Amino acid sequence: MNAQEWKVLNPVGAVDIEDHGGAERFDDFTGKRIGLWWNGKPNGDVFLNEVARRFESRYKGITTVRMWELDPSTTTAYGVTKEQLGLIARCADIVIGGLAD
Amino acid sequence: MPPPIGGIPAEDVCAKAGLAVEAFLGTRQSAVSGESARDDTARPSSELISIQGSGAAVTAAFYRNGWTDGLPIVPPTADAVREMMTGTDLPPLHVLGRMVPKNATITIEKIAINAVMAGCRPTYMPVLIAAVEGMLEPDFDLAGVQCSTGPHSPLLLINGPIRAQLNVNCSSGALGHGWQANATIGRAIRLILNNIGGARIGESDMTTLGMAENYTYCLGENEEKNPWAPFHVDEGFDLEDSTVTVLGAYxxxxxxxxxxxxxxxxxxxxxxxxxxxxxxxxxxxxxxxxxxxxxxxxxxxxxxxxxxxxxxxxxxxxxxxxxxxxxxxxxxxxxxxxxxxxxxxxxxxxxxxxxxxxxxxxxxxxxxxxxxxxxxSGHTKRVITRKIAFPRNWEGLVDRFGE
Missing domain, CATH: 3.30.1330 (60s Ribosomal Protein L30; Chain: A;)
Incomplete structure (x- = not known):
């Protein structure tokens, strides 16, 4: 007996992929501002403080900006607003986020 | 970095931070445009897939692709999906928005495909559409509901005359098994979240344990036994309106x-x-x-x-x-x-x-x-209640597809 042939529709949602070119990469972090964003989950600040310490010890003239000190409202696991993202972007050349959980 | 970060001594956290810095500095040169991971599941809408065998073969193929909830599905043939879409006047490619975490486009057709798979009747489409619209509101926080480590899932609460039209269980066992409307409307939402939104356990949906309500979480309010005003009236709707309320819930x-x-x-x-x-x-x-x-x-x-x-x-x-x-x-x-x-x-x-x-x-x-x-509530800031919109021939659909 011939097997039945089913023609069924794909349930997966289509994604429009936009090429934004990727974030700029630096060969050297000297003099750069490193933004550190924490989502408020336990030990995320410990993690990022250590990241900051290692960058500061490795590169001269680096500035680390702890967003949770600059604007505590950015420390959230429940969505950062466009305005908050704008602030983060203005404060840093590179942003490192710590999600934690 | 592999988990955990929370709940471990600070020196262990610092050690992981050190590894992260080394990994970051070691890979930054290769992260240029076009080389970052791209979503490889982008496919055109209405793609027809040919599968040989029984209905079980369709379930097996969909399961292998990660398109099911682990249970057998109803094969979404073109005819079945076309019939499902009679439950709405909106055209197949009408876009409701984008669903996280993939930011995939939500079309009526894609909702209908997943509704067929779940075992829905066409008359459930108005509920599904209103529920999806509710979940797209910012206060619902769908990203949190979809991706968090917590065990939560959209809860659907149905009010109004549509409960009787669809035989939504509001009474004994309202949150349990046995009623097609409750079981399959909630199930369709789960399939929509996974297949359209792209939530995958362990990849983007980081739920630690999950819960049984991830399969389906839908009930009607027992307005007939409610000594006060029905819920949707409290939320500002008329008694004769049919509504669906969504909450990302534990x-x-x-x-x-x-x-x-x-x-x-x-x-x-x-x-x-x-x-x-x-x-x-x-x-x-x-x-x-x-x-x-x-x-x-x-x-x-x-x-x-x-x-x-x-x-x-x-x-x-x-x-x-x-x-x-x-x-x-x-x-x-x-x-x-x-x-x-x-x-x-x-x-x-x-x-x-x-x-x-x-x-x-x-x-x-x-x-x-x-x-x-x-x-x-798991992440949702406030309950979102949406009025259900019906197609022009709603009464005829209820007669045709009712229980």
Missing amino acids: APENVSDHVGITPGEILTVASDVVSKLSRFHLRSMDHIIARDTLLVLGPEHAQSIAAAGWSKKDVQQFVFDHASIPYETLKSLRRQIDETKLINTPGGRSVPLFANPGCLKIVVAGGPGKHSAYIN
């Missing part, structure tokens, strides 16, 4: 009281269920207490409370006043508590469980028995 927590007679007695038990330490799973209370949550009163509890002359507002105020956790207990558990938000209780200073009494929404559902339930 599993229901049983409020069992077979002894209490007065409202105070019954709601003291409810307050105790609400006042669990696990409500404060984060360090700060600010994001938690401001959320809407549900108290689902069984009809017998609701009628005992209403017979004593209590309104829903009285219920909300009582639970607000009595559901709290001692400040010293939470402080000892490293919670960061804003002391200006403490309340005074007979037991001393306490942390309230709600920002205000209105955060506790009252619903009546279920059948005979002395059981109610508290349903906590």
Whole structure:
């Protein structure tokens, strides 16, 4: 007996992929501002403080900006607003986020 | 970095940070445009897939692709999907928005495909469309509901005449099994979240344990046994409107009281269920207490409370006043508590469980028995209630596809 042939529709949602070119990469972090964003989950600040310490010890003239000190409202696991993202972007050349959980 | 980060000594966290820095500095040169990981599941809409064999072969193929919830599905043939779309006047490629985490486009056709798979009737489409629209509102926080480590899933509460038209269970076992509408509407939502939204357990949906309600979480309010106004009327809709309310919710927590007679007695038990330490799973209370949550009163509890002359507002105020956790207990558990938000209780200073009494929404559902339930919000800031829109030939559809 011939097997039945089913023609069924794909349930997966289509994604429009936009090429934004990727974030700029630096060969050297000297003099750069490193933004550190924490989502408020336990030990995320410990993690990022250590990241900051290692960058500061490795590169001269680096500035680390702890967003949770600059604007505590950015420390959230429940969505950062466009305005908050704008602030983060203005404060840093590179942003490192710590999600934690 | 592999988990965990929370709950481990600081020196271990620092060691992981060191590894992260080395990994970051070692890979930055290769992360250029076009080389970063791209979504490889982008496919054109309406792609037809050919599968040989029985219906079980279709389920097996979909399962291998990660397109099911683990249970057998109804094959979404073009005819079945076309019939499903008779449940709405919106055209197949009408876009409702984008669904996280993939930001995929949500079309009526894709909703219909997943609805067929779930075993829905075409008359369920208006509910699904309204529910998806509700979940796209920012206050629903679909990203949190989809991707968090917590066990939560969209809860759908249906009100209005559509309950009878679709035979939505509002009475005994309203949150249980056995009713096609409850079972498959909730199931379709799960398939939509996974297949359109792209949530994949362990990849983007990081739920630690999950819960049974991930399969389906849908009920109707028992308006007929509700001694007060129905929920959707409280939310500003007309009695004759049909609505669906969505909330990213944890599993229901049983409020069992077979002894209490007065409202105070019954709601003291409810307050105790609400006042669990696990409500404060984060360090700060600010994001938690401001959320809407549900108290689902069984009809017998609701009628005992209403017979004593209590309104829903009285219920909300009582639970607000009595559901709290001692400040010293939470402080000892490293919670960061804003002391200006403490309340005074007979037991001393306490942390309230709600920002205000209105955060506790009252619903009546279920059948005979002395059981109610508290349903906590997982991420959602406020319940979202949407009026259900019907196609022009709705009555004809109900006649054709009704039970």
